[in-house]
Amino acid sequence: MTAFTGLILLLVTSTHGLQSVCDATPDAVCYGALGGPVHLQLMRNTTGHELNFKNEKNIIFRIRPNGKLAPKPPSQRWEVVAGNGTLIINPAESTDSGTYRVEIYENSTGTLVGTHTVQLMIEETVSDVNLSISCSAYGERRVRCSSNGGSPQYSWSLDGRALSEWYLDAIQTPVHNLTDPRSAVLTLIQEVIQGHLTCSAFNNVSSINDTQLLPSCTTTPLPTATPTTLVTTPTTLVTTPTITTVSMTTSNVTSQQSNDTTQSGSHTSDDLSLFIRKRKMDSAELMALKGKRSTAQALFSKRANKLSLTVKLLEKGLLIDETRALGVDFERVHDTGLEYIDALGEVEKAEEETAHAKEKTAKCLATYTEVLQLARDTLWFKYANDDIQLYADGAERKCAELESTDMKMLLEEEYQVLKESLSERIHMLEQKVLEWEGLVDGSKIKVYKQQLYDLGNRLREWAQSWKRLNHSKPEGPTGAGIKPHVPNTPYAPPPSGISLARLCGTIAWMRRAVETWLGGNSQAPVCSKWEARPYLSAEERAVAFKSLALAVQDGVEFHDTTMDRLVVQKEEKTGLLLCGGRIQRWEEDRVAVPLIPCQSWLATLLAREAHEENHEGVASTLLRTRRKAWIMQGRRTVKKVLNSCVTCRK
Structure with a gap:
């Protein structure tokens, strides 16, 4: 990002109620309080100049040289003082934050004389x-x-x-x-x-x-103790602790124990004092290392040994007075150990769930493959089959991502968050597997097969027609930019009983079948047909028409002069050639229709549909066709349709 060269100015309210003005004449960053007024000085001298105040997309307001605003600010909270070029926002809202651009033009010549950027940030007061x-x-x-x-x-x-x-x-x-x-x-x-x-x-x-x-805090004195001598045997741990200056307050301690303590008073001081000083630090380390198994195991074993020593001393009654000072940290270390043990159990459980998820993923992939094979056996239609392959590839990539994710490595960093995410993913996989298993193993599959075969019968006559379409030859010269695959095959117009609306409807039903099967929606049918909705939307019919246009463009090459003259662009996602028109400005209008070769069934069917609407002449029919597509040599195609129209002949 380009750094602002101006000063960062603050908009604050003074004790006298006066509002400071942010100097936004150069590049600046201005701050304003939420709910308070904001003053921005956009221009110092407005005489003979025109000011445009805009955001990233549109002009918000414009100050004319005569002081009028056109257009006016979008909100009544915005007030513009045209005389001195000041913008007042009262009260300021968080939606007012953003980056704005100020453009200043010379009124007499219309020349841009200055431009700067204002970044406004509205913040809540503390x-x-x-x-x-x-x-x-x-x-x-x-x-x-x-x-x-x-x-x-x-x-x-x-x-x-x-x-x-x-x-x-x-x-x-x-x-x-x-x-x-x-x-x-x-x-x-x-x-x-x-x-x-x-x-x-x-x-x-x-x-x-x-x-x-600040209050005074009294510290708790630490006991003076001597080190403890540990003697390890194959079966027991013998501890001989003695403390010289510890005050005994319990009546259960005998005089013999007191004498033993006095005689061996040089064994426990250093280790115990070091353990007490570092107790708080040890607890913090255990909390930080809770999710890292290898490091935490080594540290926790050391803490357990020290904890065992403290327990032994407490059991022998040697730290009765000091228990009050050690109690809080003792419980904290003990609870930390329990949390660490629970964390290890969570990691092991998550690893088991990961293995379970991989098994579910394998079943999911196998079911996708089975459905894909069934669809290939039933739907031989070329372009619908391409859609099936597209959805199947997406499903395989999704399953591969689930298999390749190393859940164990991620769990070591944030195992709790991933555990919840993993549980939701496992639940979704279980539901999907149950749906696919019910679809494949149940009686619904027979109904679906029969309905797909019925759709196939409606497409059977079209299969041969599409083959002839790909090998068609134009009757006229090739100057229109069309190069057919097999020039020796004559072009045959479609039969009179075929309708473009029925063709688009059939393809749209087929696309919905593919999306329903491979999109995870395997619910029971709610009407006579197996589709979820008993009607087709305009968007579905438009997608079907684009599929037909893409089919007729397959294998056809257009001359460069034709591409330039009609402002032809290729759609990024589908590769469909779109015609902007002879007078279209592609970058500004963004209005385009598919480009259709003249010697194709789609061109003839489109001309028939446009003519049968009102049985008008050549010009009106051609205008209706160009609302959907641009037909090469369209006037010739429309004339042929009009000459073959029985209604117009009568």
């Missing part, structure tokens, strides 16, 4: 800031600041100065809360930080703050 402070068991103070409004940012200050200037080593970097994007969390590590803490929430259009006095 409100209801809330500052809360809590103390942990280790003397840390956790500060949480939250607010309402659009995309807030946060800054911290202590007694009027930025917090980064005070006690740089005594705070942790503030972070945004991942579960709540509208809040930020600050951790104060040292007790020396005292004073009034201010949290400021702001965005591009507003700001608000809250101030509270």
Whole structure:
């Protein structure tokens, strides 16, 4: 994207109620508050100039040199001051955000003298800031600041100065809360930080703050202990812990236990103190590594050993006074271990569901293949058969994608999300397999076969005609740009009983049959025919007519002069040649009809249909045909149809 060279200006409301104006005369980015007024200075001098204000597609309004607006702004909220070129939007809405373009023309010559871009962004104001402070068991103070409004940012200050200037080593970097994007969390590590803490929430259009006095948090003293000596035997784990300065408050501890503790007081201090200091960090690591099996297994085994040591000490009554300080973290580590075990079970279950989905996918692919073979045996019609192959290829690609997806690798990153998605996909596959199995194995297949054979009988006489069509020869010279496949075969006009409407209807019913079978809609028929709707829509008939036009263009080559003269373009999806017409402007009008060779059944049938509507003359009939298609040497074809019309002869 092209960077804006102008300044980024803010639209804010001052304390005196005056509205600042965004200078949008150069390229600029302007911000406005949702529900408030927005002032944009689009042009400084409007004398002798014309201003166009437009978005990406259309002109929104135009300021004439006489001060009139044509067209006017689309909303009553938009007010244009033509004298100084200012746009006022009051109240501003989120739909007003966007990129606009300003074009300035010289009135006398009509020359473009200036253009610039204005990017307007409407944001919700920040409100209801809330500052809360809590103390942990280790003397840390956790500060949480939250607010309402659009995309807030946060800054911290202590007694009027930025917090980064005070006690740089005594705070942790503030972070945004991942579960709540509208809040930020600050951790104060040292007790020396005292004073009034201010949290400021702001965005591009507003700001608000809250101030509270920092409380003092009393830390819980840690016990002085000595290391523990572990003696491992083939059957049991023997622990000999002693603590020298631990105060015993229970009546169940005997004097003999106290003497043993005093004599062996140099064994448990280092390991236990290290374990207590790192307990919080270990819990965070376990939570972060919940979905990664290989790394989490190794770390969890180490945590389990330390947890076992703590349990042994608690059972022996040596940490009774310290249980209060260790209880919260102890439960957190224990719950984390249970969650990790559940996560491993979820991964294994998801792997089983993945294997089950692959089996369902294989059955789905086999059923698609069976239906495709049945359709090929019944529908020999060339172009409908091409449509069947198109749908079958899409079905095979879909099944291949399901088989090639490595669900296990993705589950290791976000197994919970993929589990839900996988369950929905399995359910859809099960429903589809049941539908296909009921279609293939049930009695409906006989009814469908019979109905397809009935449709086939209606198309049987057309099969030979299409073969003759592909080998037809024009009677006149080849100057019209037509090069037939076999020039020795004469052109035979279609019989008088054949109708273009019936032909398009037959092809449309056949296309719907293919889409119903291979699109997954295998419900029971609701009328005498097996189709879901007892009528054809105009869109379905138009698609059928395009299929016929594509068929007659197959193998026919047109001269370059013909292509240029009629502004012929090829449709990207189907390859159909479309004629824009001799006076059409393709890039602006985008109106085109199929190009039809004159020596074809479709040209004759189209001319018959146009003439039989009112039995008019050559010019009127030719005009009606060109609403659907452009026939090469169309006047000659229309004259032949008029000469063979029995009604006109009478």
